[in-house]
Amino acid sequence: RQGIGLRKLGKTAEEFQQDLLSNLYYRRGTTVESASARDAYETLSQTVRDRLAERRARTAAAHYASNPRWVYYLSAEYLLGAQLEQNLLYSGTGEIAAEAVKALGFSIEDLEDLDIEPGLGNGGLGRLAACLVDSMATRDIPAVGYGIRYDLGIFRQIITENGQTELPDDWAFQGNPWEFPAPDDRQTVGFYGHTEPVPGSQTRKVWVPGEIVLGEPSHMLVPGYGTETVNIVRLWSAKASEASFDLSRFSAGQYAEAVQEAVRAENISKVLYPDDSTELGRELRLKQQYFLVSCSLRDIIRRFRLRNEGWDGFAEKTVIQLNDTHPTIAIAELMRLLVDEYELEWDRAWEITRKTFAYTCHTLLPEALETWPVHLFERLLPRHLEIIYLINMLFLREVEARFPGDDDRLRRMSIIGEEPRMVRMAHLAVVGTEAVNGVAELHSKLLRETVLDDFAELWPAKFQNVTNGISPRRFVRIANPRLSDLITEGLGTDTWIRDLERLEGLERLADDASFRERWQAIKRANKVDLAAGDPDSLTDVMIKRFHEYKRQQLKVLHVITLYHRIRQDPGRDRVPRTVLFAGKAAPAYHAAKDIIRLIATVAATIEKDPVVSPYLKVVFPSNYNVTLAEKIIPAADLSEQISLAGKEASGTGNMKLALNGAITIGTMDGANIEIRARVGEENFFLFGLDAYEAANARINGYFPHRYYEHDPELRAALDALGSGAFGESGQRVASSLMSWDEYLTLADFRSYLDCQEQVEQAWHDRERWTRMSILNTAHCGFFSSDRTIADYAARIWRVAPVPVPHDD
């Protein structure tokens, strides 16, 4: 196949124009005269995609030639965001494309509004996966992201005065120009059935599945920024095997039954589970997880065997990162493949498996740690349960040897929990991996001290921290072009986009009044674009999934107190404030949906209050997603990171907001602590109990009612809620706060209100505020996902970049 030269795609505007026209005519089958906006969008996307595909070809060749150590990122979620603007930037075709589409009578902006956002994730975990694959490519790390191509992504959210309603998100109903279906690489996945012994073998078994489905991959390109590398994310969708269509039933007129099997099969990748913190233990969810894992491991082995003989090199050439416990069944699946299908000895297979996997934990919430009923495993994955039992037996032997006679420790650490008998996926993840990491220093410390303390005592070296990061391309360069241009001008270079710590150079400009003025003007212009409220008001932003530990309810208590204060003393000079909430609640999470409904009621009440509305406005744009985040973040002045300390593993919105010059009001939780350490305590509004004080408060007995009794403003706010003035949802929120208050909202109320006073004082001094804003950006370069990837590459993956040659 050597020597077949590919015609290079031109770099000039004319050549781009020609390619666009030929795609319009020959691939879209229409003409300039009759081209619709959709035609133009599809054609432009294909023309840009071709240029990335060319780089992809060179990347694949370079990777094949160097036979490197590969990183495989297994994640049940990817929030990749809209693709067109990113790919225009990464292919360097922004300008020539704008020219070319103008000739078709469209503006790039028109076409970007048609761009789709594959909402294949819930929140933090899914977006982090997207930022990390972006940085792997930008750092020339040979890598593949594996995921599920859900037909229906995260639900579309409608906000009315009645709160949140959910609509299905058929994100690709008009097709997705950014993906490449690869049916040749489809895989076969089994479920249910039984196992049979293999004569003469202690460990090997034959698994006879009761149901077979096909996994069909399609991949999306993941270009690196400022480099030639283009990696891929490979997404699996479930397809029925031919055999599943029951022709006899069909010809007997039983149409529904005839396709029943097929529907069952395709249901596996039908919809994303919209929960981001409570495991519901649904069978279909475990089927999704095994489907992802089985397809991906077979694909990984196929790729390995393309370049390597035998198995000795497998763990040398392969590292598989498990994005939380969701893909953890991969550990048992690799053992099954190595022992049952490739007939390796158990110990050798285990040695390879343990060295191949690494696990990232993204939560501390006990209810978010997945456990599966043994009886479900028995039925759905009988062979895997046998393998997990054997892994557990050998593991407990090791614990017994180390802590002889400590039965309670054995019970605590066992992968199999008793009463009820559950498979503890986090325990399997720790036992079957080489490295376990949390996503911020406090989180990793609390993992070692609480949730996984027994394991940290047994294997201290296995536990690491890798603080999260965000892609500066999407969340600064693309989201905030005005600020990016000012930064580039101020630093005299745009190399900060690939080397974010260079933002330190902005520190000296914080003292430059004209620079500050331009910085302020850009923030104001971004606020005008967002059109959420008065651009001269303090734009106070809380954007994240709704969860009681994140404490949107505390923000509501603050808003109601401001409302009371303004009504009690209308004349007093106040800081006009626009409070912006955005985020989704899991559909079954009623307490969170009550808070959403309460916010809608409070917003409406204030809106129609002539005394208060000149000073206070609450807005709640619906359907928060990556694209909306890119609009809100550049316009934010104040970043609300007010979770109960010890509950937010890291947070990544906090990083995006700080890098765009928003100042954080927050607790000593997750990455807030590292942000404060880097920007300086004088440039951060800190309040509340820290993680240990919060834990002790609960242990020593916490009586929320006492705070109600001793704080008149708090009592007034809770009484207003309790009175029904803000609807039943408000009454329910008040009673849960007054009775149990799981996340110590009332305990932190006064400290929070006092801190908000400091915010208003700082806001009054605009030069001081702007200095603080510039210094937040200047000192947050550390929170680039490029640095996060460099940490994983050096301390966990032990991989080296593979440069991809230019197309000279």
Ligand SMILES: CCc1ccc([C@H](C)CC(=O)N[C@@H]2O[C@H](CO)[C@@H](O)[C@H](O)[C@H]2O)cc1
């Ligand atoms: C089983 C249901 C379920 C689904 C998703 C999850 C995710 C782990 C939740 C999640 O998104 N966690 C967030 O991960 C971010 C990236 O590391 C962190 O920045 C956030 O603090 C953490 O809440 C837990 C449980």
